[in-house]
Amino acid sequence: MTTGEIDEGLGREAGREADGADRRHHVSEYLRLARWEVPSDAEEGPPVVLGRAPVDDHLRGAGGGMRTGGLLTNLDSLGGFTSGLAVLPQWIVTTSLLATVSDLRHVGPLRFRVDVVRRGRSSVVTALDVVDEGADDRHVAAATMTCAVLDPGAMVLEFDRPVAVGMPPPQPGAVVPEEFFCIEPGEGPVTRLRLADELRNPWGILHGGAVAMLADEAACRAAAAVPGAGGPAGVAAADAVLHYLRPVKVGPVEARCTVLGTRSGRTTVRVAIHDVGAEGRMTTLGTVTVLAV
Amino acid sequence: MGFSAYPPPDHLLGDMGMDAELTTEESGAVRTRVTPFVTTADGGVRAGVLATLVDIVGGAIAARVLRPDWLATADLAIQRTGPVLGPWVEARGSVVRRGRTTLVIEALVVSVDDDGEEIEVDGGPAGPVAWASMTFAVLPARNPASSIQMAGDLPVRWSFEGGSLDGPILDALPVEVLDGPAGRVSVPVRPYLHNSFSAIQGGAIALVAEAAAAEALGASVGGDASSVVVTDLQIAYLSLGRVGPVVTSTRVLSTGPDGHGSAVVELRDTGADDRLMTVVNAVGAPADPGPGARS
Numbered sequence: 001m002t003t004g005e006i007d008e009g010l011g012r013e014a015g016r017e018a019d020g021a022d023r024r025h026h027v028s029e030y031l032r033l034a035r036w037e038v039p040s041d042a043e044e045g046p047p048v049v050l051g052r053a054p055v056d057d058h059l060r061g062a063g064g065g066m067r068t069g070g071l072l073t074n075l076d077s078l079g080g081f082t083s084g085l086a087v088l089p090q091w092i093v094t095t096s097l098l099a100t101v102s103d104l105r106h107v108g109p110l111r112f113r114v115d116v117v118r119r120g121r122s123s124v125v126t127a128l129d130v131v132d133e134g135a136d137d138r139h140v141a142a143a144t145m146t147c148a149v150l151d152p153g154a155m156v157l158e159f160d161r162p163v164a165v166g167m168p169p170p171q172p173g174a175v176v177p178e179e180f181f182c183i184e185p186g187e188g189p190v191t192r193l194r195l196a197d198e199l200r201n202p203w204g205i206l207h208g209g210a211v212a213m214l215a216d217e218a219a220c221r222a223a224a225a226v227p228g229a230g231g232p233a234g235v236a237a238a239d240a241v242l243h244y245l246r247p248v249k250v251g252p253v254e255a256r257c258t259v260l261g262t263r264s265g266r267t268t269v270r271v272a273i274h275d276v277g278a279e280g281r282m283t284t285l286g287t288v289t290v291l292a293v
Numbered sequence: 294m295g296f297s298a299y300p301p302p303d304h305l306l307g308d309m310g311m312d313a314e315l316t317t318e319e320s321g322a323v324r325t326r327v328t329p330f331v332t333t334a335d336g337g338v339r340a341g342v343l344a345t346l347v348d349i350v351g352g353a354i355a356a357r358v359l360r361p362d363w364l365a366t367a368d369l370a371i372q373r374t375g376p377v378l379g380p381w382v383e384a385r386g387s388v389v390r391r392g393r394t395t396l397v398i399e400a401l402v403v404s405v406d407d408d409g410e411e412i413e414v415d416g417g418p419a420g421p422v423a424w425a426s427m428t429f430a431v432l433p434a435r436n437p438a439s440s441i442q443m444a445g446d447l448p449v450r451w452s453f454e455g456g457s458l459d460g461p462i463l464d465a466l467p468v469e470v471l472d473g474p475a476g477r478v479s480v481p482v483r484p485y486l487h488n489s490f491s492a493i494q495g496g497a498i499a500l501v502a503e504a505a506a507a508e509a510l511g512a513s514v515g516g517d518a519s520s521v522v523v524t525d526l527q528i529a530y531l532s533l534g535r536v537g538p539v540v541t542s543t544r545v546l547s548t549g550p551d552g553h554g555s556a557v558v559e560l561r562d563t564g565a566d567d568r569l570m571t572v573v574n575a576v577g578a579p580a581d582p583g584p585g586a587r588s
Contacts, residue, residue, distance in 0.1 A: 098368060100576060241527060285399065289372070
């Protein structure tokens with residue numbers, strides 16, 4: 001499971017480190033994700049959250065638009081945030097994210113909408129939709145995300161409602177996602193991520209966005225290594241199924257990939273992510289569809 | 294583990310003729326014969342049929358692992374990854390993680406021969422037909438009692454016996470197309486399609502969603518449902534469909550120049566205040582015979 005979305009959702013006091021640093025917005029500032037709450041269509045209905053993010057050059061992948069890992073990170077942040085608002089004063093952890101990416105070419109900015117489609121006692125399900133504002137609202141992706149409800153313990157969850165967080169400014173000299181998320185260079189079926197402190201969320205575990213970007217990068221490397229695939233410049237991640245099983249606490253983190261098959265230029269890669277320092281236990285399992293571009 | 298009272302004699306699962314086996318406490322397999330009634334235009338097995346297989350194997354494993362608690366499928370994702378090369382397809386499932394409130398199961402679908410042996414190509418196992426994963430929600434034992442009985446010793450084998458399909462599986466449900474381009478199809482909720490909660494079974498829901506997506510994606514490329522093969526389904530089960538009829542609405546997200554497309558299908562129980570039951574993301578590919586064709 002991931003509590004990456006908690007980075008974005010926690011209230012004013014939560015997430016602040018002893019040294020005064022605030023890691024809640026480290027990832028969303030990198031992706032420049034704005035988010036705001038709008039009234040529900042139904043009276044007393046669950047919150048609806050909208051988001052907006054530019055497609056900065058350093059975030060673009062081989063498909064031409066925002067890398068799917070970045071897209072998934074934004075979906076994780078917004079879906080988790082919306083689910084959390086729906087169950088206050090409790091909070092949530094993401095347990096699964098099912099996403100289909102319909103277009104890899106983006107002009108930007110991308111606009112997101114999140115609706116709660118089920119709010120149960122122990123889980124919340126959201127439906128997420130992404131369009132490209134710069135391309136006449138062309139569809140980019142659709143996803144469903146499930147979160148488990150949890151007791152936030154000592155975390156302070158305070159929000160000024162409706163919540164509105166503006167778009168962070170451009171970051172001069174922003175690095176590419178592999179560097180930002182501390183993914184080690186390499187090729188082939190195994191890809192490693194160094195668990196840097198800045199990638200931990202306020203609960204001390206790896207941000208869900210880092211998991212998503214690792215899955216993207218690892219699947220692309222595995223698919224690119226297949227004979228005839230054309231190398232890493234010729235592939236891009238698209239659809240993803242991610243089951244967040246356990247938090248990543250120790251690191252380093254290793255994504256172990258198996259190519260399941262290729263049909264019509266689409267390669268399905270099974271991705272199992274392990275926390276090497278925690279007896280190698282599996283923390284995330286899923287698949288990523290990698291396209292030849 | 295034996296399924297003494299489920300499914301009833303006249304049931305979709307019986308007509309599909311599935312054989313099942315629990316091999317260990319956390320693994321099992323379910324297989325079904327490949328017939329023209331369950332295949333698509335490219336010779337592959339319908340994604341909805343494969344989803345039914347993996348839902349059954351996952352449910353059987355989950356029921357054993359979680360006893361005396363019970364379960365409900367929360368989400369299911371399946372992707373066709375390779376051609377069907379044998380007379381049977383077999384879903385092999387295993388537990389990935391058991392948590393307090395959820396259980397995650399992974400399943401690989403492979404081609405097998407009449408003896409249950411995996412088909413080989415060039416001296417090695419043929420590639421998988423599909424990969425799937427499921428999340429089951431744990432329901433405390435005080436919740437509605439199941440008709441499924443438990444037994445102790447492993448391995449245990451059983452069959453879903455009944456009649457047999459005498460036509461395309463969508464006709465058996467039956468799926469009625471209300472508006473093809475809108476991906477609007479309907480299916481009644483009746484005992485033939487029930488799960489152990491007397492609601493429409495998860496595999497049947499996958500079949501209905503697949504049919505709706507194929508209708509809409511086919512129309513979006515100027516064809517019909519037979520011109521598209523649905524290869525991937527990502528299913529979020531939100532509520533039970535107890536009354537019916539269940540009616541779909543479909544939103545096509547894209548149709549690319551390579552003929553691939555994606556869509557979102559919503560299923561609602563029109564007899565229960567139009568309650569949203571299920572959301573499905575679907576991916577379709579051109580139906581032209583090619584790499585996916587059955588040998």
